[in-house]
Amino acid sequence: MKKVTLSNQLEVSRIIHGHWRLLNWNLSTKELTELTQSIIDLGITTFDHADIYGNYECESAFGKVLKEKPELRNQIQIISKCGIKLISEKYPNRKVKTYDYSYDHIIHSVENSLKNLETDHLDLLLLHRPSPLFDPVEVSKAFDDLKSTGKVTHFGVSNFSPMQFEMLQSECNFGLITNQIEISPYNLSAFEDGNIDFFLQKGINPMAWSPLAGGEIFNPKNEKGKRVLDELKMVREELGVMQLDTIIYKWLLKHPVGIIPIIGTGKLSRIKNAVDSLEIEMTDEQWFRIYIASQGEELP
Amino acid sequence: MKKVTLSNQLEVSRIIHGHWRLLNWNLSTKELTELTQSIIDLGITTFDHADIYGNYECESAFGKVLKEKPELRNQIQIISKCGIKLISEKYPNRKVKTYDYSYDHIIHSVENSLKNLETDHLDLLLLHRPSPLFDPVEVSKAFDDLKSTGKVTHFGVSNFSPMQFEMLQSECNFGLITNQIEISPYNLSAFEDGNIDFFLQKGINPMAWSPLAGGEIFNPKNEKGKRVLDELKMVREELGVMQLDTIIYKWLLKHPVGIIPIIGTGKLSRIKNAVDSLEIEMTDEQWFRIYIASQGEELP
Amino acid sequence: MKKVTLSNQLEVSRIIHGHWRLLNWNLSTKELTELTQSIIDLGITTFDHADIYGNYECESAFGKVLKEKPELRNQIQIISKCGIKLISEKYPNRKVKTYDYSYDHIIHSVENSLKNLETDHLDLLLLHRPSPLFDPVEVSKAFDDLKSTGKVTHFGVSNFSPMQFEMLQSECNFGLITNQIEISPYNLSAFEDGNIDFFLQKGINPMAWSPLAGGEIFNPKNEKGKRVLDELKMVREELGVMQLDTIIYKWLLKHPVGIIPIIGTGKLSRIKNAVDSLEIEMTDEQWFRIYIASQGEELP
Numbered sequence: 089m090k091k092v093t094l095s096n097q098l099e100v101s102r103i104i105h106g107h108w109r110l111l112n113w114n115l116s117t118k119e120l121t122e123l124t125q126s127i128i129d130l131g132i133t134t135f136d137h138a139d140i141y142g143n144y145e146c147e148s149a150f151g152k153v154l155k156e157k158p159e160l161r162n163q164i165q166i167i168s169k170c171g172i173k174l175i176s177e178k179y180p181n182r183k184v185k186t187y188d189y190s191y192d193h194i195i196h197s198v199e200n201s202l203k204n205l206e207t208d209h210l211d212l213l214l215l216h217r218p219s220p221l222f223d224p225v226e227v228s229k230a231f232d233d234l235k236s237t238g239k240v241t242h243f244g245v246s247n248f249s250p251m252q253f254e255m256l257q258s259e260c261n262f263g264l265i266t267n268q269i270e271i272s273p274y275n276l277s278a279f280e281d282g283n284i285d286f287f288l289q290k291g292i293n294p295m296a297w298s299p300l301a302g303g304e305i306f307n308p309k310n311e312k313g314k315r316v317l318d319e320l321k322m323v324r325e326e327l328g329v330m331q332l333d334t335i336i337y338k339w340l341l342k343h344p345v346g347i348i349p350i351i352g353t354g355k356l357s358r359i360k361n362a363v364d365s366l367e368i369e370m371t372d373e374q375w376f377r378i379y380i381a382s383q384g385e386e387l388p
Numbered sequence: 389m390k391k392v393t394l395s396n397q398l399e400v401s402r403i404i405h406g407h408w409r410l411l412n413w414n415l416s417t418k419e420l421t422e423l424t425q426s427i428i429d430l431g432i433t434t435f436d437h438a439d440i441y442g443n444y445e446c447e448s449a450f451g452k453v454l455k456e457k458p459e460l461r462n463q464i465q466i467i468s469k470c471g472i473k474l475i476s477e478k479y480p481n482r483k484v485k486t487y488d489y490s491y492d493h494i495i496h497s498v499e500n501s502l503k504n505l506e507t508d509h510l511d512l513l514l515l516h517r518p519s520p521l522f523d524p525v526e527v528s529k530a531f532d533d534l535k536s537t538g539k540v541t542h543f544g545v546s547n548f549s550p551m552q553f554e555m556l557q558s559e560c561n562f563g564l565i566t567n568q569i570e571i572s573p574y575n576l577s578a579f580e581d582g583n584i585d586f587f588l589q590k591g592i593n594p595m596a597w598s599p600l601a602g603g604e605i606f607n608p609k610n611e612k613g614k615r616v617l618d619e620l621k622m623v624r625e626e627l628g629v630m631q632l633d634t635i636i637y638k639w640l641l642k643h644p645v646g647i648i649p650i651i652g653t654g655k656l657s658r659i660k661n662a663v664d665s666l667e668i669e670m671t672d673e674q675w676f677r678i679y680i681a682s683q684g685e686e687l688p
Numbered sequence: 689m690k691k692v693t694l695s696n697q698l699e700v701s702r703i704i705h706g707h708w709r710l711l712n713w714n715l716s717t718k719e720l721t722e723l724t725q726s727i728i729d730l731g732i733t734t735f736d737h738a739d740i741y742g743n744y745e746c747e748s749a750f751g752k753v754l755k756e757k758p759e760l761r762n763q764i765q766i767i768s769k770c771g772i773k774l775i776s777e778k779y780p781n782r783k784v785k786t787y788d789y790s791y792d793h794i795i796h797s798v799e800n801s802l803k804n805l806e807t808d809h810l811d812l813l814l815l816h817r818p819s820p821l822f823d824p825v826e827v828s829k830a831f832d833d834l835k836s837t838g839k840v841t842h843f844g845v846s847n848f849s850p851m852q853f854e855m856l857q858s859e860c861n862f863g864l865i866t867n868q869i870e871i872s873p874y875n876l877s878a879f880e881d882g883n884i885d886f887f888l889q890k891g892i893n894p895m896a897w898s899p900l901a902g903g904e905i906f907n908p909k910n911e912k913g914k915r916v917l918d919e920l921k922m923v924r925e926e927l928g929v930m931q932l933d934t935i936i937y938k939w940l941l942k943h944p945v946g947i948i949p950i951i952g953t954g955k956l957s958r959i960k961n962a963v964d965s966l967e968i969e970m971t972d973e974q975w976f977r978i979y980i981a982s983q984g985e986e987l988p
Contacts, residue, residue: 185987186976217988220879220979221972223944224888247988250551251850251882255889279520282551288524289555344523372521376486379520387472387485388517388547550851579820582851588824589855644823672821676786679820687772687785688817688847 089131089366092348094293095265098211098242100134100165102341103362104295106352107135110149111142113354117152124153126356128163130363136268136295136350137205138169138216139197143176147204155206165211169246170197172216187219194230198239213240214268218252224259231260244268246297250286267294271347273316273339273378274301284345293346300336312384319381323374333358337365339378389431389666392648394593395565398511398542400434400465402641403662404595406652407435410449411442413654417452424453426656428463430663436568436595436650437505438469438516439497443476447504455506465511469546470497472516487519494530498539513540514568518552524559531560544568546597550586567594571647573616573639573678574601584645593646600636612684619681623674633658637665639678689731689966692948694893695865698811698842700734700765702941703962704895706952707735710749711742713954717752724753726956728763730963736868736895736950737805738769738816739797743776747804755806765811769846770797772816787819794830798839813840814868818852824859831860844868846897850886867894871947873916873939873978874901884945893946900936912984919981923974933958937965939978 090102105127115123124135137147147168154161170193173179173186198213213234215227234240243260245253246268257264267287271278271294278284278294287294300306308314317332324335340347351362380386390402405427415423424435437447447468454461470493473479473486498513513534515527534540543560545553546568557564567587571578571594578584578594587594600606608614617632624635640647651662680686690702705727715723724735737747747768754761770793773779773786798813813834815827834840843860845853846868857864867887871878871894878884878894887894900906908914917932924935940947951962980986 183973184977184980186973187987188972190972218885220876220884221943221975222888226944249882249885251885251889255885258889276520282549284520285518285549285551285555288522289551289558343521344526372488372490373483373486375521377484380484387487576820582849584820585818585849585851585855588822589851589858643821644826672788672790673783673786675821677784680784687787 089363092293092346094242094244095263095291097263097265098165100212100348101132102348102366103132103337104134104136104167104348104350105132105359106297106350107137107146107150108141108352110146110354115354117149117156120149121153121156123354123356124150124160125157127359128160130359132351132359132363133163134165134167134211136167137201138172138214139201140169140172140174140216143174144178147201151204151206158206161207166205166207167212167214168198168201168205168210169214169216170194170201171219187217187221189215189219189222189227191226191230194227195233198234202239209238210240212242212244212265214244214246214266215248215256217247218245218249224256227256228259228261231262235262250282253286266292266348268297268350269294270298271296271340272299272301272305273320273336273382274305274313276379276382279379284343287345293348295348295350296340297350299340299349299351300333305336306332312382315381315384316378319378323370323378326374327368327370329364329368331361331364333361334365334368335370335378337362338368338370339375341365342370342375389663392593392646394512394542394544395563395591397563397565398465400512400648401432402648402666403432403637404434404436404467404648404650405432405659406597406650407437407446407450408441408652410446410654415654417449417456420449421453421456423654423656424450424460425457427659428460430659432651432659432663433463434465434467436467437501438472438514439501440469440472440474440516443474444478447501451504451506458506461507466505466507467512467514468498468501468505468510469514469516470494470501471519487517487521489515489519489522489527491526491530494527495533498534502539509538510540512542512544512565514544514546514566515548515556517547518545518549524556527556528559528561531562535562550582553586566592566648568597568650569594570598571596571640572599572601572605573620573636573682574605574613576679576682579679584643587645593648595648595650596640597650599640599649599651600633605636606632612682615681615684616678619678623670623678626674627668627670629664629668631661631664633661634665634668635670635678637662638668638670639675641665642670642675689963692893692946694812694842694844695863695891697863697865698765700812700948701732702948702966703732703937704734704736704767704948704950705732705959706897706950707737707746707750708741708952710746710954715954717749717756720749721753721756723954723956724750724760725757727959728760730959732951732959732963733763734765734767734811736767737801738772738814739801740769740772740774740816743774744778747801751804751806758806761807766805766807767812767814768798768801768805768810769814769816770794770801771819787817787821789815789819789822789827791826791830794827795833798834802839809838810840812842812844812865814844814846814866815848815856817847818845818849824856827856828859828861831862835862850882853886866892866948868897868950869894870898871896871940872899872901872905873920873936873982874905874913876979876982879979884943887945893948895948895950896940897950899940899949899951900933905936906932912982915981915984916978919978923970923978926974927968927970929964929968931961931964933961934965934968935970935978937962938968938970939975941965942970942975
């Protein structure tokens with residue numbers, strides 16, 4: 089599979105495997121190890137985590153795979169995130185969900201992720217969400233120390249606006265190499281809020297979470313969803329492709345900004361649907377038809 | 389008539405004649421030639437086209453004038469645009485209206501415009517609308533080749549946001565010299581979306597399409613339109629001017645950002661109304677009264 | 689009291705006293721002099737005015753204090769503003785409220801403020817509101833002359849967007865050192881419109897007007913107000929603090945961007961409530977609970 093080098097710094101696979109719902113897959117460590125090996129064999133070498141996924145348990149589940157088969161570690165790139173403090177029985181003192189980008193929390197969260205993931209470094213650390221109580225000076229200090237101790241090799245953000253990206257970048261001593269945001273045929277907000285324009289300007293590859301809109305595209309609950317599904321089906325027929333997922337991933341992959349979709353399924357067959365999208369062609373008009381179906385009106 | 393030099397590069401007249409509705413004027417080539425000569429005599433030397441105007445036929449209609457009277461060419465500046473693909477019986481394969489900023493489409497569209505306009509170069513090429521499927525690298529390559537072959541001497545955009553302008557500019561090897569957007573007493577969006585602020589910062593003269601809001605101002609269909617019309621009439625009376633158009637154009641011309649209105653009428657008398665606006669004075673308070681009437685509430 | 693040096697240029701007190709409602713306090717010059725001395729004794733040395741406050745009369749009222757006790761002048765910093773033209777019986781020719789940032793108006797307005805305030809210079813001049821009819825070149829010329837004649841030593845803006853700030857900054861020969869905007873637990877717009885992100889990026893301390901939301905927080909008229917009040921009361925109880933104001937000011941002071949609240953009361957006891965906020969601690973979670981109460985939904 090083709091690789092992408094984020095900001096000339098970190099090579100990741102053109103498609104990323106997301107571990108958000110890893111616990112839902114109900115796999116034994118052995119099964120998850122086999123799945124992981126199969127995914128790597130398909131060319132997907134980048135895995136997306138966060139401290140909070142699975143109520144703080146997904147990292148450990150994957151860590152068991154890496155403990156079982158440590159030779160996998162240098163074949164893959166691990167992404168994790170920090171900054172959200174969930175309400176959880178693990179943290180009984182918390183009254184509400186908050187964000188925390190203090191130096192101490194960032195350092196502590198990464199050290200915990202490393203322990204859970206049974207690894208000595210993250211290839212990429214993302215700040216999970218922008219916070220109204222944010223101090224870029226403090227974040228930059230944490231990044232410096234994580235970098236110099238080798239605990240994290242590259243840094244980025246998630247769900248940031250262009251202004252927030254520039255604000256943090258202006259304080260950081262090294263480039264933020266990605267912004268992981270929601271993009272799908274169902275969710276076009278990145279095209280409207282300036283993020284896609286910003287990425288094109290800065291040469292940043294965004295990562296796309298919820299590329300299938302959390303299943304909304306396959307089981308539409310409103311008119312917009314039905315329009316998108318109908319159009320996807322028509323394009324699928326025109327292209328002679330078997331699966332709708334393949335069309336959706338192709339729609340993301342075709343964009344010149346270089347969107348890297350994060351695939352959150354534990355089923356190998358569906359992961360193959362995504363990989364198939366790298367081999368098909370889609371015309372500009374087909375791309376626009378899906379975009380227009382989502383918008384619900386013709387272009388101005 | 390006063391001239392304006394866009395970004396210290398291209399001199400255009402303070403008012404531009406727009407050929408959007410040229411076919412509706414039902415003029416023979418002889419009549420259009422006479423009108424064009426009269427407009428030039430008034431000092432308006434810049435003419436605004438697009439490939440798609442009049443279902444792809446306006447450029448040819450004006451091209452006949454230039455073929456008839458080739459000595460006009462070096463007295464005028466020709467603007468055209470590219471990037472929109474209309475549904476048209478001329479392009480039976482198109483299913484939906486889309487945008488196309490591929491290298492091939494830009495080059496081909498310009499070459500077609502040159503042929504239709506019976507000229508060897510455009511003085512200014514604008515990208516007609518921002519596109520969700522946009523690659524500034526490809527656009528920049530097309531601009532380079534159009535410039536080096538002398539087919540286009542200057543470049544700009546239309547209907548772009550500040551972020552989109554900066555995104556394309558960051559890839560281009562020469563300055564984008566204008567952004568043609570909708571501005572009128574009825575449509576204040578450019579004052580609210582950051583575009584006017586951006587132009588002031590960058591020293592860019594915007595061109596204003598639909599300065600009369602497509603006739604909405606003269607035949608108001610809602611409360612906002614009525615408020616604007618009433619205020620314009622009061623200011624007209626105070627200034628002792630005959631025509632409402634004159635007040636509207638003055639409102640645009642008075643702004644320090646240097647708005648260049650595009651006048652889309654084929655009637656010489658109405659063009660003269662616009663030219664008259666260059667000679668009258670309007671107080672700041674009169675300018676604000678029209679602005680406030682459009683907003684529907686007093687300033688904060 | 690701690691001082692803050694705005695953009696490494698002007699030292700102001702961590703809390704500012706605002707004279708917006710000075711006339712409503714019904715104080716004699718002697719009483720206002722005593723109040724001013726008490727405020728200075730508390731460490732608040734910066735006083736916020738505008739030409740228009742109190743229908744153009746607040747500056748004079750404070751000027752009488754400075755005339756009475758001229759030795760106060762070099763212990764304090766005076767802020768004033770210009771640019772709004774109110775409808776007032778003092779200006780019978782005005783038909784509507786407008787803005788005026790012409791060279792002449794700015795110079796004249798400042799000279800008038802100096803006369804009213806019985807001083808020879810302003811420490812900080814702010815443009816009161818962004819204007820749709822704004823010429824940064826003209827403003828910059830006025831700033832240059834006010835600076836070179838010593839009438840104003842520092843410059844800033846009020847209620848500007850990041851784009852408007854950058855637009856004016858790009859024309860100015862010296863840095864704009866603050867943007868005075870509305871911020872309170874009730875009004876979170878600065879967190880949503882990019883202003884807080886922009887200030888963090890540029891190292892700008894904003895000043896907060898209406899930190900108590902004009903009394904809305906104490907006498908809530910809607911659900912949002914009630915939620916905020918309830919949460920403030922809970923935090924007050926947890927912190928063992930007497931007054932709600934103290935909690936609100938602490939909420940502002942705690943933010944890493946360095947918000948400088950402007951306190952608009954003439955009651956010394958309430959000013960002391962504000963000063964008390966400098967001595968208490970608030971946890972991040974308490975800060976977030978107030979923020980969330982205002983938003984009305986948990987964080988994403």
